Amino acid sequence: EAQVTQNPRYLITVTGKKLTVTCSQNMNHEYMSWYRQDPGLGLRQIYYSMNVEVTDKGDVPEGYKVSRKEKRNFPLILESPSPNQTSLYFCASSLVAGGPRDTQYFGPGTRLTVL
């Protein structure tokens, strides 16, 4: 089944404790992206990757890191989480960014709480 998976789905942590949220897609998509969703703000793009070893900042990259060593995986790293990073996080992928079939497929979300 074609899908985007994220782990963990729920995470409660404390300020300053490094964490990684994994994202994996099995559709051989080139483009992957991370978003955070906060009430009343819709989704805001954190980082995106056009292809392996190519990553770039979205609108709200502060406090986050990403890597794209393999096509299928795009982990989101919070080196020193803070309470303002409490949010619902989504990973998404699409075949090719901006192409004729640029539908993004979303993962189920990771609800992160930083105490």
Place this chain on the structure above:
Amino acid sequence: SQQGEEDPQALSIQEGENATMNCSYKTSINNLQWYRQNSGRGLVHLILIRSNEREKHSGRLRVTLDTSKKSRSLLITASRAADTASYFCATDGWSTGGFKTIFGAGTRLFVKA
């Protein structure tokens, strides 16, 4: 941020009525997509309309372009209780900061049975 603006923020209608949601941007609109989200779950793609298309249909969904308002509307006809969800528009394209995807704040639709 170039975040899109959606209106209304919330919409409550009776089953069988049509629901219209608008999505407008300050900058030029590229390809635009509509997504649906059920209660904190992942987003599901509904329909894509290209920048050079004025109208697009998919089942009970219709997207139209209003050039005077720089907006695109999503119309859901003959709504059902199962259409209750949040709906988001998104546009993406190249800008000075790179390739970005920008979502609107969303419209919460409630369809009463």
